[in-house]
Amino acid sequence: MSTIDPRLPGAQRTRLAAAGARSVTASLTDGRGRDKVTGQIFYALLLLAIAFALAGLCAIVVQAFVKGSPALSLSLFTDAPSSSAERAGFRPALMGTLYLILGVIVLVVPLGIGAAVYLEEYADKTRWWNRLVELNIQNLAGVPSIIYGILGLAFIVRGPLDLGFILAAGSLTLGLLVLPTVILAAREAIRAVPPSIREGSLALGATQWQTIRRQVLPASIPGIITGVILAISRAIGETAPLLLVGAATFVTFDPTFLGSDGYSALPVQIFNYATRPQDEFRVLASAGVIVMLVVLLAMNAFAVWLRNRYEQQW
Amino acid sequence: MDARNVIGALSAPGAGPPPPALTAPSPRYGEKVIKGLLALCALLSVLTTTAIVVSLLAPTVSFFAEVSLPDFLFGTKWAPSFTPSSFGVLPLVVGTLSTSLYGMLVAVPVGLLSAIYLSEYAPPRVRKTVKPIIEILAGIPTVAIGVFALIFLSPTLAEVFPFLVNIPPFSAGIAGLAIGLMIVPIIASISDDAMRAVPRSLREGAYGLGATKMKVALRVVFPAAISGIVASIVLAASRAVGETMVVLLVAGSSPNLTFDPGSSVQTMTAFIGTTATGDISPGTVKYDTIFAVGTLLFVMTLVMNMFAIRLVRKYREVYE
Numbered sequence: 001m002s003t004i005d006p007r008l009p010g011a012q013r014t015r016l017a018a019a020g021a022r023s024v025t026a027s028l029t030d031g032r033g034r035d036k037v038t039g040q041i042f043y044a045l046l047l048l049a050i051a052f053a054l055a056g057l058c059a060i061v062v063q064a065f066v067k068g069s070p071a072l073s074l075s076l077f078t079d080a081p082s083s084s085a086e087r088a089g090f091r092p093a094l095m096g097t098l099y100l101i102l103g104v105i106v107l108v109v110p111l112g113i114g115a116a117v118y119l120e121e122y123a124d125k126t127r128w129w130n131r132l133v134e135l136n137i138q139n140l141a142g143v144p145s146i147i148y149g150i151l152g153l154a155f156i157v158r159g160p161l162d163l164g165f166i167l168a169a170g171s172l173t174l175g176l177l178v179l180p181t182v183i184l185a186a187r188e189a190i191r192a193v194p195p196s197i198r199e200g201s202l203a204l205g206a207t208q209w210q211t212i213r214r215q216v217l218p219a220s221i222p223g224i225i226t227g228v229i230l231a232i233s234r235a236i237g238e239t240a241p242l243l244l245v246g247a248a249t250f251v252t253f254d255p256t257f258l259g260s261d262g263y264s265a266l267p268v269q270i271f272n273y274a275t276r277p278q279d280e281f282r283v284l285a286s287a288g289v290i291v292m293l294v295v296l297l298a299m300n301a302f303a304v305w306l307r308n309r310y311e312q313q314w
Numbered sequence: 315m316d317a318r319n320v321i322g323a324l325s326a327p328g329a330g331p332p333p334p335a336l337t338a339p340s341p342r343y344g345e346k347v348i349k350g351l352l353a354l355c356a357l358l359s360v361l362t363t364t365a366i367v368v369s370l371l372a373p374t375v376s377f378f379a380e381v382s383l384p385d386f387l388f389g390t391k392w393a394p395s396f397t398p399s400s401f402g403v404l405p406l407v408v409g410t411l412s413t414s415l416y417g418m419l420v421a422v423p424v425g426l427l428s429a430i431y432l433s434e435y436a437p438p439r440v441r442k443t444v445k446p447i448i449e450i451l452a453g454i455p456t457v458a459i460g461v462f463a464l465i466f467l468s469p470t471l472a473e474v475f476p477f478l479v480n481i482p483p484f485s486a487g488i489a490g491l492a493i494g495l496m497i498v499p500i501i502a503s504i505s506d507d508a509m510r511a512v513p514r515s516l517r518e519g520a521y522g523l524g525a526t527k528m529k530v531a532l533r534v535v536f537p538a539a540i541s542g543i544v545a546s547i548v549l550a551a552s553r554a555v556g557e558t559m560v561v562l563l564v565a566g567s568s569p570n571l572t573f574d575p576g577s578s579v580q581t582m583t584a585f586i587g588t589t590a591t592g593d594i595s596p597g598t599v600k601y602d603t604i605f606a607v608g609t610l611l612f613v614m615t616l617v618m619n620m621f622a623i624r625l626v627r628k629y630r631e632v633y634e
Contacts, residue, residue: 138619138623239455293454
């Protein structure tokens with residue numbers, strides 16, 4: 001654009017300037033209008049996406065309730081699997097899951113917290129082996145669960161540990177599977193405790209372990225518990241690795257930790273019922289999903305609440 | 315012990331006892347023992363990885379004594395239990411890629427748009443309720459999603475879009491859709507975190523130059539958070555590739571070399587899942603097949619995870 005020639009007469013200059021200003025303003029407001037429309041279309045798209053995500057995920061819960069509610073009864077918790085759908089239930093599977101989870105907790109809580117404390121409080125980050133451990137844990141968290149099943153089959157059930165297809169082997173496999181989750185969550189919680197707390201404690205003459213035990217761990221307990229709950233809820237729903245380490249689908253008795261007669265687990269039983277062709281068994285599978293989802297969603301909601309409630313501002 | 319530790323000792327210079335030693339009065343072996351125990355806990359993770367690699371590698375090596383590597387990697391027919399058997403893994407790989415691809419086609423746009431909404435548009439109160447809900451729903455076990463796909467999605471969609479389900483109820487497209495639902499929370503949640511880590515000043519600078527809200531979101535915040543966003547997508551893809559229960563329930567079990575969404579396919583995970591549950595004895599080629607396929611799966615997801623971890627580090631370094 002050229003500037004207006006100053007040699008032109010005044011009136012003409014004013015007219016030209018006004019025309020220029022008008023066209024610039026017009027183009028601005030034109031753009032404004034288009035921007036406004038595209039902006040609104042974009043906003044609608046965003047709403048659509050979030051609505052689709054929420055609706056899709058909620059549909060899973062709602063559909064299970066609609067399909068499974070006819071089969072919801074107490075006998076679900078007392079009956080063993082059976083070839084007739086009316087008499088089939090989840091008792092051995094529920095007991096199996098309960099035992100599996102007890103084993104996971106015993107294994108994962110001390111090991112997970114221990115590893116997290118070491119990495120956050122003791123490990124010298126400049127040493128290559130500490131960085132290796134750190135990277136390793138991050139990678140383990142992303143290994144597909146079925147690979148842990150292979151590990152369980154080749155290393156725990158057979159191979160070096162040679163436990164056989166027993167419930168304890170399942171527990172151990174699930175424990176290893178969720179251990180990285182616990183470590184990562186516990187580290188996050190420990191890291192959130194400000195250094196000044198530690199320095200204060202050390203300055204008063206406490207040893208490093210005393211500082212950790214009496215200051216750092218109590219302050220980070222809510223975060224650690226949140227991580228443990230989330231890990232356990234993951235372990236409850238995990239199916240694939242159990243298929244490989246011997247969780248059977250037709251167990252009619254309550255399992256034990258070391259008994260070699262076989263064991264089952266809730267998600268494995270659900271999977272089995274769902275793959276049977278009769279619709280009654282699909283209803284039963286949905287009822288099993290309801291039981292599992294109620295437990296899991298309650299645990300997850302508690303964990304999220306706990307995190308928000310005790311999120312400490314230092 | 316007695317007067318030594320008292321400040322008053324200074325009041326008699328020259329005559330008082332020597333100043334207290336600044337080192338600990340006892341060597342405190344307990345502290346070192348505790349440190350060692352905690353280090354052992356951390357070391358367990360390295361042992362787990364080693365165990366995974368060892369348990370995968372040993373049978374894989376004996377598998378490749380029977381089957382040549384090019385036959386395995388580039389063979390187009392997967393029939394391990396037929397005679398004559400054929401061990402071309404391509405159909406399983408393509409099955410895995412097609413279910414994951416359809417999953418990503420659903421999850422990437424939905425997840426990213428949800429993340430943009432949550433981080434840039436949602437009022438704080440909406441965000442405070444919606445984000446936890448998404449995080450809680452992310453905990454739905456995949457077997458429940460698989461059952462949902464088998465009982466509800468597959469019959470419903472077979473009526474609306476018949477091309478999606480050739481042999482009911484099994485279809486790669488339906489499995490992909492279910493996997494998509496499963497990984498939307500991962501993309502939405504991590505991308506939202508990445509975009510919220512973008513400093514306010516960048517947004518304000520763009521607004522000051524006259525940018526609209528959409529332009530700020532798409533041309534300023536989105537590119538600034540791109541490494542975190544890509545990391546979330548890669549992580550989600552790695553989850554999709556490793557997903558077992560959904561594909562076991564709705565993708566079928568026929569190893570077809572096709573990307574047709576309506577076709578039934580078998581993925582690597584589904585093969586491992588079905589074969590390992592049958593009665594197979596160690597030492598046979600069929601037993602070793604599980605491990606060969608498992609190794610391939612492990613390597614694929616490992617590469618993806620390493621890439622994602624790198625990217626996450628990068629965006630942390632920039633803004634924290």
